[in-house]
Amino acid sequence: MNQSTAVVRNIAKPEETTSYRILFIIGLCHLLNDSIQSVIPAMFPVLEKSMGLSFTQLGLIAFSLNIVSSIMQPVIGLMADKKPMPYALPIGLTVTMFGILGLAFAPGFEWIIASVLFIGLGSAIFHPEGSRVAYMAAGPRRGLAQSIYQVGGNSGQALAPLITALILVPLGQKGAALFTIVAALAVGLLLYIANWYSRKLQETKLKAKVKKVTKQVDKAVSKSVRLALLLILFLIFARSWYISGITNFYAFYAIEKYMLTIRESQLFIFAFLVTGALGTFFGGPLADRFGKKRIIFLSMMATAPLSAILPFVPPAAAFILLAVCGFILMSSFSVTVVYAQELVPGKIGTMAGLTVGLAFGMGAIGSIALGYLADLIGLPLTIIFTGFLPLLGILALLLPSDRKLEEWYS
Incomplete structure (x- = not known):
């Protein structure tokens, strides 16, 4: 075993205990953050009626939100690997708070775009x-820890239909201002997390370790690792496009096909998102037990036949x-992160x-592409096309196994 491998294994070695208190708090903060983001797609039916926006314009709003987050998240992650930034967490939610306030009082399409850019930037920081x-809080249970964190975010996204039905339909666009209270609560909780994070850095001297390991790992990354990374990113692309198609446009399809009201159509999206949050939670522990590659493959291939027949059933x-x-x-949502x-x-x-x-970026591109496709060929055909995207999960068979990953760094 060479020196660089020893350094990698040293930092990769989990702590002995799992800090569930910190995991549940950061998961709650993730819920609050993503519930604010969920206000934007939740407002689509309201904005479509009040401002007369097209599907393409709605796609552009989703694109503006997600593309900023897509571009900035890896940049901020790279910066934080070199120098961790505990207080970036409350700062990010503060930026989001200003964005949601602007969204509530935006007088036109251009102001909506500007406001969602702020929300996207806050998300990228968080x-x-x-x-x-x-x-850091995971201990030996990385899959479970990432699931607790991610299920908070997915639960926040699942609130979008309820936000539409209970707040935005009766109160309209200005109802979004209520979520400044949610943002303020998240900022308070994240100040507590940031203090814990700072103490943890001092105790473990993680800054020096991360900086040293990053330099060593860059030299060790092989062609196989790069190809595997490209493959996992492509699988995220397929999953994100499908989720984008459902969350942004299926409500319109249900209204048209089943003659539902806006509130009734939101229940369909709520069902998709709330069970998605449950799936996120269970996926991590299952991956800890059965392997990450297996869960990634099964999650997409088992979805494929169901999503394909969805547009044709009562x-x-x-x-x-x-x-x-x-x-x-x-x-597989949290599993792909840990992988x-x-x-x-x-x-x-x-x-x-x-x-x-x-995932945000591909959802952004998916939103605008599927919105344009819906305007071009009609919503029913677009939903049918979307249903075949999970079939791309067959490519997960080409991923290196969990055991192979261990061999590369042993």
Whole structure:
């Protein structure tokens, strides 16, 4: 075993205990952060009626939110790997708070775009360091820890339909201002997390270790590792496009096909997202037990036949299928983050920013592309096309096994 490998294994070695208190708090903060982000797609039916926006314009709003987060998350993660930034967490939520306030009082399409850019930037600041906190608090249970952290975010996203039905439909656009209270609560909790994070850095001298390991790992990364990383990112692309199609446009499809109201259509999206949050939680422990590659493969391939028949079934069956698809597909969400972190040890923030940020970015590109496609060929055909995206999960068979990853760094 050479010196650089020893250094990698030293930092990759988990702490002896898992700090569940910190994990649950950072998971709650993730929920609050992503519930604010979920306000934006939740407002789509309201904005479509009040401002007369097209599907393409709605896609551009989602694109503006997600592309900033996609670009900035890996950058901030890379910076944090060199110099961890505990107080970036409350700063990020403060930026988000200003964005949601601007969104509530935006007079036109251009102001909405500007406001969601602020929200996207705040999200980009929060996510890589939030994932690092989960990694630091994980102990020997990295899959479970990342699941607790990610299930908070997915639960926040699952609130979007309820936000639409209970707040935005009766109060309209200005109802979004209520979420400044949510942001303020998150800032307070993140100040507590940031203090713990700072003490943890001092105790373990993680700054010096991360800086040293990053330099060593860069020299050790092989062609096989790079190809595996590209493959896992492509799988995230396929999953994100499907999720984007469902969360942004399926409500319109349900309204048109099943003659539902806005509130009724939001229940379908809620079913997809809330079971997705449950799937996120269970996916991590299952990956700890059965292997990350296996869970990534099964999550997409088991979703494929269900998503393909979804557009052709009656409303009751569609509701059930959406719920099952959400659970199965999202079981790999946290697993892909941990897989990437173990694929490139020592770059915790960079890999978290890349994988989660890419999910946002691919969702952004998916939003605008699917919105344009819906305007071009019609919504029904677009939803049918979206249903075949999980079939790309067959490529997960080409990923290196968990044992292979261990051999590369042993």
